[in-house]
Amino acid sequence: METINIVLSGLGGQGILFMTRVLAQASLHHGFPVMVAETHGMAQRGGSVISHLRLGEVESSLVRTGTAQFLLSLEENEGYRNLPFLSRGGRMYVNTNSKHFPIEEVKEFLDKREVIYRSIPAGTIAQELGAPRSSNLALLGYFSAFAEGPIGYKDIKTTIDKISPKRLKDINLKVFEAGYKKGKDFRGNFFG
């Protein structure tokens, strides 16, 4: 299989590690060999955090710049910061409330490189459901609605169900569903 590279970014405390684990576990369940690189230590205290997820027969865990098919970011600026990882024709998913996403300079660049970008107010969605720290799951739900990734809605949902800590399982699934629905609705509108 062709190697699939996914970069996940955000700020320490936003749940990048959990989001990565969900995708990795779902991918393994699907039969893909999995390699992940994580950020631990000081950066987890609110600094820039990034995870790399590679699916396929690879030996190293890090994604090289210019080769990620997917960039998922829980924060707009962190998304921009990691643009060098995106490959031509890649996909970018960002959590932001901004109506001006992506900003002009970035839009120009993304269009030129034929990158498809989508944003969702994942933080607000999570907060409205009473789980302000679960924006990661809203973004995952949204991502899964477009069925572009190597693993789909069902696999991801099953994995969230399996690996969420007991006390968070219900709310995690609820936020994930809300993100998914947002994506489905968007697609509905888009495709008429």
Added chain:
Amino acid sequence: MIREEILLGNGAIALGLVESGCQIVTSYPGTPSSEILPEVVRFVKSEKLDTYVEWSTNEKVALDTAFAASITGKRAACCMKQVGLNVAADSLMSAAYLGTVGGLVIISCDDPGPHSSQTEQDTRFMARLAKVPVLDPSNPQEAREMVGLAMDISEEFRIPVILRPAIRVCHARQNISFGPIKKNDQKASFEKNPQRWAATPRFRLILHGELNKKLKKIGKRFEDLSQYNFHNLESGKRYPLGIIAGGVPYSVIRDFLSEEKRTDIPVLKIGTPYPFPESLAAEFMSACEKVMVIEETDTLIEYLLRDKDKVMGRLSGHVPPEGELVPQVIHKLINNVLEELNLEPFQADDDHEAVQLVKDLQLPVRRPTLCPGCPERSAFFAIRKTRPKAIFTSDIGCYTLGLNLGVVDTCLDMGAAITIAAGFYHSFAQDAIEQPIVATIGDSTFFHAGPVGLLNAVYNGARFILVILDNLTTAMTGMQPTPALGIRADGSKGKAISLERIVAGCGVDFIEVVDPYDIKKTTSLLKKAVKYVKDPKGGIAVIIARHPCVIAYPDEAIPQKKKVTITEDCVECNFCLDRFECPALYHDQELGRVNINREICVDCGVCLQICPKGAIVEA
């Protein structure tokens, strides 16, 4: 069905340890090594083993303990980060001479970057210095296998063996299939032999000779260790360029060459950089006109290669001498060399435009900061308020982030908050200058390296305020317990060690405990401490600022939630943002005042005490 899990590299190492029949595992937490011991505990529980595990107070203690187990015939391991091995160096150098009985594996995790360390030091050089073998895994699966090899080599040759995984092995995750895990029933027995185990210098010379002989034999073994030291030369063929690599860079290069379908560049992988497989390297070198060496973090392989004229690496300026070798960096370095040698380049890099764009965007640097609700923030706030002109010596842990609050001026190594404070005191006192000094150290760091420095400072008459930031956990590295908790590595109950009694035992007469959430009380205690330090009959004043970590104990840390809001009295002086720097406080441009980010506010209510205009109030 075969059990398969996506394991963290540190989990794979832990699996290797239990698979190798390791009976004693000790560790002191430190990024990137911290998860090894908890993963061992997980496997010990799931496989019902009786492996002894401990969080030791520091790395020297951890190594001494594991060494003792080894000389009773048991298989033992100790795990630490690379700078931890500095603390254990005294033990390591001597243990190399004395040798082992049961296998003894030292796992020392390197941090090229550095991501979460004071230095980028290369453990492989420590192994060379101590004259012990070192294995350098390229990914989690290999790290797991190498643990078993290290254990076998250690036991066969009676020598400690180091495994050096770099951060990209420790914090990589990979799907790993589990094999059977057998319990090791080796019983402890200690054969007295003072000439070895308590060797005097005369016998040390003999032991040194023995060590050198062992290394020679192990070197021979490594020449034929085709699983980890190998190349893909075609016999009789000559190459314009070959690459020698080990550790993480090897796996990166392997991926490049298969992606680019390049078979014209042979690679020599070195899995055992010391003792160095010299003949294998010589064979590889003789088939190549030029050889590029790509290794992390320093130049061990490069030093050990004989024919330096052929080598393109750090010494020749082809590889940068600092920083992590991430894929895009290695890609460019190899391309530069291919170009220099007029060889077909790799596919051009496709990131220039994006890199320039990101540069032009001038994105705000997101520096790490203390969490919302962190009790260390309130302690720092009170310290700065009381002693604005002090020199602030600090230490290693989350609270190094007191930097952002202007309350950390020095950070040298574990325990140095105290020793540097004492050194400052004597330096200024010599010139008759009364320099205020406030030292801050975390509870776990204090246990690790505090008491020796403190009793030295008391004994030698230094004067300063020491604030022990006691959040009841080792927070930075992932909430490992400290000796004060009385909870051991496997969750069982141990004896709780009192910080107050240790401080008293070091000869300190001023010891006060305060909850730093109460800024007023903390401030008044600090004032009392100032007086004591200045008093002719005074000395070192120790304040223990005790409040549970908000991440480790969210409920205990904030028993009564207080929702705060900001009134129109806010004059945008930014005092709260600069001096308190809670991530939940931000300047709201639309509102024209400071506002609260409800997504991350934990309702601790501490900020109610800080606004000079009284604009932060309970909602």
